[in-house]
Amino acid sequence: MRTTGSYTYQPGGVGTRSFTVIAEPDVHSALRVSSVRVRTTRGGGFSIDYTLSAEAQVRITITDATGKPVTGLVQSTRSAGVNSATWNGRDSKGVAVPAGSYLVHIEAATPDGERTRTVTPIVITR
Numbered sequence: 001m002r003t004t005g006s007y008t009y010q011p012g013g014v015g016t017r018s019f020t021v022i023a024e025p026d027v028h029s030a031l032r033v034s035s036v037r038v039r040t041t042r043g044g045g046f047s048i049d050y051t052l053s054a055e056a057q058v059r060i061t062i063t064d065a066t067g068k069p070v071t072g073l074v075q076s077t078r079s080a081g082v083n084s085a086t087w088n089g090r091d092s093k094g095v096a097v098p099a100g101s102y103l104v105h106i107e108a109a110t111p112d113g114e115r116t117r118t119v120t121p122i123v124i125t126r
Contacts, residue, residue: 031056031114033106035082038122044096045088046122048073048104054080056108062087062122065101078108089124099126 011017032053039047048060060073071092074085087104090096102124107117
């Protein structure tokens with residue numbers, strides 16, 4: 001009865017029938033990526049911390065300010081709760097990126113097809 005407000009029962013035979021309707025709240029909550037925090041680590045790298053509301057396949061990519069891909073960090077299943085990834089400040093070829101603005105893209109998807117994404121800016125100074 002998710003989409004209708006009523007249900008009609010038509011018995012198939014003679015006799016008394018009884019049934020019970022139990023209404024329970026939908027406990028499924030939407031997949032969320034929250035509490036994203038990017039911190040500088042020793043050696044000029046970055047720690048990217050984030051929280052997932054449910055287990056999901058996660059992909060983290062870094063792009064420059066124009067959206068051009070710089071590198072990919074994670075592409076694996078992560079559990080619900082706090083997770084983290086590290087970025088060494090280098091592109092996919094291992095070359096240190098120049099100072100400037102970059103974007104951390106975190107995309108998550110559950111096995112049943114629910115998807116979400118978040119984008120967090122990061123500024124590198126050298």
